[in-house]
Amino acid sequence: MTCGNQQPPTVFAKEKMANLVTSLCCVVVAAVVVAYAQRRSQLVGRNQYEPMYTEVVLRCGSLDSNASVSWKVNGTDVRAQHRQLGPKLILTQVTLSHNGLYSCFQNPNGERRDTILLHVGIRPREPSVTCRSNTYPKGFYCSWHQLYPTYIPTSYEVDVVHNQKSLEVQKDAVHKNRCHVRFPEVFSSSPYKVNVTAINALGRASTLYSFEESNIVKPDPPERVTATPIRFNARRLEVTWQSPATWPDVDNFPLKYFLRYRPLIRDTWQHVELSDSTAHTITDAIAGKEYIIQVAAKDTEIGTWSDWSVAVHATPWIEDPSPITSTTDGDFPTVTAVIHSKTPPSGQNISASPRHETKTSPIPSSNAPQKAEPPVGRAARLLTFFSPLLLGMLLLLMW
Numbered sequence: 001m002t003c004g005n006q007q008p009p010t011v012f013a014k015e016k017m018a019n020l021v022t023s024l025c026c027v028v029v030a031a032v033v034v035a036y037a038q039r040r041s042q043l044v045g046r047n048q049y050e051p052m053y054t055e056v057v058l059r060c061g062s063l064d065s066n067a068s069v070s071w072k073v074n075g076t077d078v079r080a081q082h083r084q085l086g087p088k089l090i091l092t093q094v095t096l097s098h099n100g101l102y103s104c105f106q107n108p109n110g111e112r113r114d115t116i117l118l119h120v121g122i123r124p125r126e127p128s129v130t131c132r133s134n135t136y137p138k139g140f141y142c143s144w145h146q147l148y149p150t151y152i153p154t155s156y157e158v159d160v161v162h163n164q165k166s167l168e169v170q171k172d173a174v175h176k177n178r179c180h181v182r183f184p185e186v187f188s189s190s191p192y193k194v195n196v197t198a199i200n201a202l203g204r205a206s207t208l209y210s211f212e213e214s215n216i217v218k219p220d221p222p223e224r225v226t227a228t229p230i231r232f233n234a235r236r237l238e239v240t241w242q243s244p245a246t247w248p249d250v251d252n253f254p255l256k257y258f259l260r261y262r263p264l265i266r267d268t269w270q271h272v273e274l275s276d277s278t279a280h281t282i283t284d285a286i287a288g289k290e291y292i293i294q295v296a297a298k299d300t301e302i303g304t305w306s307d308w309s310v311a312v313h314a315t316p317w318i319e320d321p322s323p324i325t326s327t328t329d330g331d332f333p334t335v336t337a338v339i340h341s342k343t344p345p346s347g348q349n350i351s352a353s354p355r356h357e358t359k360t361s362p363i364p365s366s367n368a369p370q371k372a373e374p375p376v377g378r379a380a381r382l383l384t385f386f387s388p389l390l391l392g393m394l395l396l397l398m399w
Contacts, residue, residue: 121152123203217303
């Protein structure tokens with residue numbers, strides 16, 4: 001008797017075969033992945049960090065101590081001072097020139113067995129740490145750096161403590177060696193303690209930096225400094241500026257300013273300290289001389305002066321030269337011509353004064369071309385000159 005839901009034997013056989021094929025595929029894929037990973041590790045290499053000026057031993061994978069291998073660095077024979085001990089390559093007094101990709105090949109078939117990327121560097125020293133508040137009373141930032149390069153990647157850990165409480169540290173988005181901390185309270189006399197630890201593959205070193213709130217307040221320099229000459233005053237310059245945009249509350253935490261200026265022809269600065277004004281009139285400038293001007297800022301009660309602002313240049317007002325008036329064609333001076341009579345004949349009275357004739361004549365402009373007389377005017381003068389002769393000849397003919 002056969003159950004109604006029993007499947008035929010052929011169906012079970014097909015399912016069993018499908019499961020077997022699937023298992024075999026998984027085994028093949030896993031073997032391919034492992035082989036690829038091994039091959040890639042041999043090509044890319046494993047990192048090995050070693051201190052400078054020491055003896056370094058490179059081991060060719062897990063080969064036996066009596067295995068015969070050959071070494072290459074960056075695809076060429078190893079030329080640096082070294083010795084070989086079985087599958088080991090020993091480098092002496094390594095420097096930065098020893099950095100590279102080292103590969104070992106098993107003899108005699110030359111199969112690559114290992115690849116090592118050697119990094120020669122220096123363990124970190126105590127970092128130099130400084131802290132500053134340019135956004136008082138909002139918060140402060142700390143920055144650090146190594147006095148000497150390590151030549152290998154080095155990271156930093158930062159811890160900030162105030163009143164035995166650990167404060168939140170926010171890393172700067174732009175400067176990798178800088179962090180920001182908010183003030184938990186204002187006008188605190190308790191010191192802040194900042195511990196910065198430098199870490200790399202060769203070691204670690206720490207610096208503990210302690211400070212009081214009032215000692216790290218330092219605004220950014222004033223912005224938009226301008227210097228303008230004052231019209232009709234040859235010894236004055238009007239200087240204006242704005243408080244730094246990073247200072248968050250200039251009304252409750254006002255700034256005072258320090259202005260310095262000098263002419264370019266001199267090296268000595270003149271100084272003026274101002275309370276909270278953002279403008280000043282220089283009244284003792286040297287007429288006609290170019291000046292260089294800068295401004296610094298400071299909290300009115302605590303902290304230190306900012307750096308100097310970007311220098312601006314200005315020259316006091318200079319009177320415009322009077323315009324040169326040119327002679328027009330309508331304005332001509334008068335020229336007087338003196339005409340002397342000829343010497344009188346012998347026997348005549350020579351005591352008579354010479355005859356003077358005054359004549360006004362325009363001086364032509366040197367740039368204006370001279371105009372020729374019209375032909376009608378010349379014909380009229382000729383007719384006037386010859387008319388008495390023509391009249392006399394006519395009367396003789398009539399006679």
